[in-house]
Amino acid sequence: LKVNLELVARDARNAVQRNDVIIVIDVLRCTSSIITALTNGAHAIIPTSTLSAARLEVAEHPQYLLAGERRGVKPTGFMLGNSPLEFTRDRVAGKTIVMTTTSGTAAFARVKGHPYVLVGAFLNAGAVAQMAFTLSEHNHLNISFALSGKRGSFSLEDFLGAGAIIHHFANKNLTYSDTAYASLLAYEHAHPSLFSALCEGTHAKTLINLGFRNDVIHCTQMNKYATVPLLQGDSIISTHKPTQNL
Numbered sequence: 458l459k460v461n462l463e464l465v466a467r468d469a470r471n472a473v474q475r476n477d478v479i480i481v482i483d484v485l486r487c488t489s490s491i492i493t494a495l496t497n498g499a500h501a502i503i504p505t506s507t508l509s510a511a512r513l514e515v516a517e518h519p520q521y522l523l524a525g526e527r528r529g530v531k532p533t534g535f536m537l538g539n540s541p542l543e544f545t546r547d548r549v550a551g552k553t554i555v556m557t558t559t560s561g562t563a564a565f566a567r568v569k570g571h572p573y574v575l576v577g578a579f580l581n582a583g584a585v586a587q588m589a590f591t592l593s594e595h596n597h598l599n600i601s602f603a604l605s606g607k608r609g610s611f612s613l614e615d616f617l618g619a620g621a622i623i624h625h626f627a628n629k630n631l632t633y634s635d636t637a638y639a640s641l642l643a644y645e646h647a648h649p650s651l652f653s654a655l656c657e658g659t660h661a662k663t664l665i666n667l668g669f670r671n672d673v674i675h676c677t678q679m680n681k682y683a684t685v686p687l688l689q690g691d692s693i694i695s696t697h698k699p700t701q702n703l
């Protein structure tokens with residue numbers, strides 16, 4: 458089994474064409490927010506590419522929560538922004554959340570309809586690694602990371618996030634693409650001080666300037682949660698263990 462890594466968002470289509478098990482990563486902050494919301498009991502997340510599509514979905518289903526960001530901040534009329542710390546149990550338990558973010562939710566549009574799309578970040582690195590490996594072995598499929606990046610370009614934190622998940626594949630009989638192996642090397646170099654490493658990246662700097670330092674701290678916590686979100690149709694749901702029909 459091979460582990461591939463697509464460095465920029467548009468190349469997620471290569472992973473789809475190869476029919477790999479795909480792990481979408483947007484450490485700051487979309488996939489970290491999704492993992493946190495589902496851990497806190499959200500029923501499902503509906504990732505949506507545009508503000509208008511998100512607003513329309515909520516107009517049709519007024520019981521849904523509208524969440525997301527543009528330029529890092531909550532758009533007008535939204536109930537929640539894209540800060541993982543906002544997705545508390547009292548706000549999200551039992552709720553379906555329509556989410557639109559600049560790059561993260563767009564990444565899901567690129568892989569929509571693909572059978573095995575998992576959601577990863579530092580927060581669930583070990584759990585998502587285990588689920589991806591099980592799916593890969595069971596279905597004889599390779600694994601690919603699809604990095605959301607920032608507005609289509611490479612981002613440091615997503616590369617390190619992939620490396621953290623690969624780190625949890627240790628002792629498995631896997632081979633790695635050059636990009637996948639490079640992410641592992643980068644993570645192993647950075648992990649004694651993950652927060653400082655992320656802060657060298659442009660997006661963490663932007664978030665800290667906007668007052669979201671605590672979000673960056675939250676998103677650098679390793680294995681805080683065992684939640685493994687899975688894209689099924691239009692929705693992302695939580696699944697802790699692979700089931701027979703996966």
Ligand code: MLT
Nearest residue numbers: 485486487558559560561
């Ligand atoms: C995105 O999807 O572009 C990010 O999650 C942006 C953010 O940090 O809010």
